[in-house]
Amino acid sequence: MAFRIEKDTMGEVQVPADKYWAAQTERSRNNFKIGPEASMPAEIIEAFGYLKKAAAFANHDLGVLPAEKRDLIAQACDEILANKLDDQFPSLFGKPAPVRNQI
Structure with a gap:
């Protein structure tokens, strides 16, 4: 498995290269394996997918977010809502969060 190095106030930590999370999430995965009920x-x-998408459009309408960033955020939110990024939301037990039902 390939890793990348992420840094935070506690120093460096190895994070799987194919994951979007950073140092603090990886530390939580490694240090607090207390079960999926805590995820x-x-x-x-x-x-959050709906909220972030709505915020991106609102901030664009207010003139504080360029259209290009709005569209990238909206695309990421759509991928979250389509369950394409489920493996990017780890539980504290070290397994992906449960798959959500599509609306």
């Missing part, structure tokens, strides 16, 4: 609920991840 972020799938409904919250889905809600």
Whole structure:
């Protein structure tokens, strides 16, 4: 498995190269393996997808976010809502968050 080095206030940590998270999430995965019941609920991840997409459009309408960034954020949110990035939301147990139902 390939890794990249991420840094935070605690120093360096190896993160799997194919994951989007950074140092603090990797530390949590390694240090707090207390079970899936402590992971972020799938409904919250889905809600963040809707929230971030709406915020991107609102900020563009206010003139504080360029259209290119709005579109990139919207694309990422659509991928989250289509369950294409489920493996990017780890539970504290070290497994991906449960797959969400599509609306």
